[in-house]
Every structure is written in structure tokens, then in C-alpha cells.
Amino acid sequence: MYTSDSALRAFREARHTFIDGARIDMGQLATSLGVDRTSLFRWVGNRDRLLSEILWSLAVPTLDAAAAAAAPSGAARIVDVLDRFTADLIQAPYFRIFLTREPARALRLLTTTESDVQSRFVGRVTALIEHERRNGSFDPEPLSAEELARLLVRISESFTYADLISGETPDPVRARATFEYVLRPVALPTGDR
Structure with missing residues (x-):
């Protein structure tokens, strides 16, 4: 499980997206968090x-x-x-x-x-x-x-x-x-x- 605040924020948003039945898109997730994809991948894999x-x-x-x-x-x-x-x-x-x-x-x-x-x-x-x-x-x-x-x-x-x-x-x-x-x-x- 994720421990940093940034990773937890990304995880929670992605989890919410999943529960809503939408596809998790890493590019869209990075944009919604205001970060680049490299940072997102570093946080959550x-x-x-x-x-x-x-x-x-x-x-x-x-x-x-x-x-x-x-x-x-x-x-x-x-x-x-x-x-x-x-x-x-x-x-x-x-x-x-x-x-x-x-x-x-x-x-x-x-x-x-x-x-x-x-x-x-x-x-x-x-x-x-x-x-x-x-x-x-x-x-x-x-x-x-x-x-x-x-x-x-x-x-x-x-x-x-x-x-x-x-x-x-x-x-x-x-x-x-x-x-x-x-x-x-x-x-x-x-x-x-």
C-alpha cells in the first residue's frame, strides 16, 4: 500500500474513478492531480x-x-x-x-x-x-x-x-x-x- 501523501491522493482518486465504473487513464489521472506522468508513476507505479x-x-x-x-x-x-x-x-x-x-x-x-x-x-x-x-x-x-x-x-x-x-x-x-x-x-x- 502507498504511504506518501501524494501517492495516497493519487490512489484515492483512481479508486474513486474505478468504483464509478470509469477506466483509469494514467495521463488523465496525472493531469487531474496537476503533475506529470513521471511523478505519478514514481508515486504509484x-x-x-x-x-x-x-x-x-x-x-x-x-x-x-x-x-x-x-x-x-x-x-x-x-x-x-x-x-x-x-x-x-x-x-x-x-x-x-x-x-x-x-x-x-x-x-x-x-x-x-x-x-x-x-x-x-x-x-x-x-x-x-x-x-x-x-x-x-x-x-x-x-x-x-x-x-x-x-x-x-x-x-x-x-x-x-x-x-x-x-x-x-x-x-x-x-x-x-x-x-x-x-x-x-x-x-x-x-x-x-
Whole structure:
């Protein structure tokens, strides 16, 4: 995330533009801030980096809201968080506009292993799984928490970006059913709780 006042001002203006459903143009952004493009790039990096930061800044409160409304523990909690997050992304108008306007860029920024957004999302899901494991309410075995998180993130991506990947309609109901199928709770032996 950006720390200087200038970078934060540029980020906030770009984020507002994104939420309004408009395309972020670095030249226009520099002009609106009263600086040249070189200064803007020095503050926020290139357009892809700025978009990645904006996308993650919108994902965090969505994940936090999903966690706040989720079941209290176990596989049900993980399913709820992922279900609510995926459904919110599918329904967010500014997000759908971005995906429609720049599908190749969106997929690259959101779904590749080089993506800051995807790695952060995997990190959050890994932490959620680890928290439930430490509480004794979920066991990801035979996978590690990170391996399971990567699988769950890929499921989320498959349904969120279904229109771009396979030409199907994004479907939060099918996404939830898939999360439930993969995370079917397994009763832990009494001595392991």
C-alpha cells in the first residue's frame, strides 16, 4: 500500500474513478492531480500496480464483511466467508464493468500466480483455514492450509470469472455448492478435539 501523501491522493482518486465504473487513464489521472506522468508513476507505479492495489483495497472490506457475517467456526465458517465474498464480487457493478471492459488484464491481475491480488487472497484464506485448524474446528488434511487455500481460491475464481473463462454465467449458488462439496466437515475423533 502507498504511504506518501501524494501517492495516497493519487490512489484515492483512481479508486474513486474505478468504483464509478470509469477506466483509469494514467495521463488523465496525472493531469487531474496537476503533475506529470513521471511523478505519478514514481508515486504509484504503473497502471497494473495501481489497479492491483485498488482491487485489493476493495477486496479487504468485502472479505472482512464476509467473515463478520459467517458461521462461527469450522468448515461452515470457511464456506460462508468464501461464498459471501464470491457472491459479492459477482454482484459488484464496478467489478463487472472492469471485467467486461478489460477482460485479459483483469484475469492477469486477479488470477495468475504473479498476481499480488491472488497471492494476498490465498494468504487470507490460508490464515482463515489455519485459524480454524488451531481452534480444533477444522482439519485440512491431507492438504496443507496453503494448498487447500489455493484450491478454494481457484474455485472462487472459476465461478467469479466464469463468463471470461468458459462463457458461462457467474453463479454464486454453484460456487457455494462447490465449496460445501470440497469442505464437507469430517468429524474429528474425540481425542483430537
